[in-house]
Amino acid sequence: MNVPRFLRTASATCAAAAARPVRFAAGPSPVACIASQLLQRSHASTAATASALPSDPTSHPAFFTGNPHYYDAIMDLNKLIRKYELPFTKEELSAKAHKIPVKWMSIDLMRSILHFKLDDPSYSALITKLNILATKIDESPEIMEKLSQFISPGQSFSVASASKTKLDEFGRGYALASKKKARAQVWTVKGDGQFFVNGVPLAEYFTELDHRQTCTRALEVLGKLTDYNIWALTKGGGFTGQAGAISVALARTLLAHDPSAVKHFSELGLTKIDRRQKERKKTGQPSARAKNQWVKR
Structure with a gap:
């Protein structure tokens, strides 16, 4: 019995659609192909991870720190610093700052790319060690290879030559x-x-x-x-x-x-611009750092 379209119910429409024959193209379906590719990638990733991990992860010195990737990097950098005898003080490092030929990753990039759990003090400690080693980067391929994982994306170890001031045609x-x-x-x-x-x-x-x-x-x-x-x-x-x-x-x-x-x-340090700025006054405080005297009663 032919029922006009405007009188058909939803169930009748679904039943009519289900009764129509469905024709599939020859060969595997696109869904099956995608599922197969994802499965292959999963197996490859699992195999690579298994080969990279030690047989007993708990034997690794940084396993129980809660931040093994970061402390692995710190220990490797400390080994290189001791190997090349580079125990610089802060004053010595600031004098050699002009020799550092690269821009390091920001704290956010290290968190996302290197999976480090970082706060400001730990990031500063890591950057200090990187700067110490960077002063000898031209003398050791080993140091260059280790530090290459910490440089900012798009940067390289080529020393950026500072723009030299030249005299104009009037000698100025x-x-x-x-x-x-x-x-x-x-x-x-x-x-x-x-x-x-x-x-x-x-x-x-x-x-x-x-x-x-x-x-x-x-x-x-x-x-x-x-x-x-x-x-x-x-x-x-x-x-x-x-x-x-x-x-x-x-x-x-x-x-x-x-x-x-x-x-x-x-x-x-005569040619270096001091980038520091005055710290702003805080709300509810007399100045940037000073606090109001606390009164118990």
């Missing part, structure tokens, strides 16, 4: 730098020791002696206080930040005139 050196919220641009040229900041003589712009000494520190190191004429433009921040920014920019411009001072300036 130019550089810019920053300190906290202050920014500075500096031009230097051979002269008789004139120093202007924002069009004003140095002694008039910076009335404090400490600020003037900060600005001219690179000249004092070279012993050439009266050998150059200097023009500086600065804005933002306070006098201390502006003086620091001018100091770094001036040191960089002097390298264009005297490239032999690169090593000396780097050891003293």
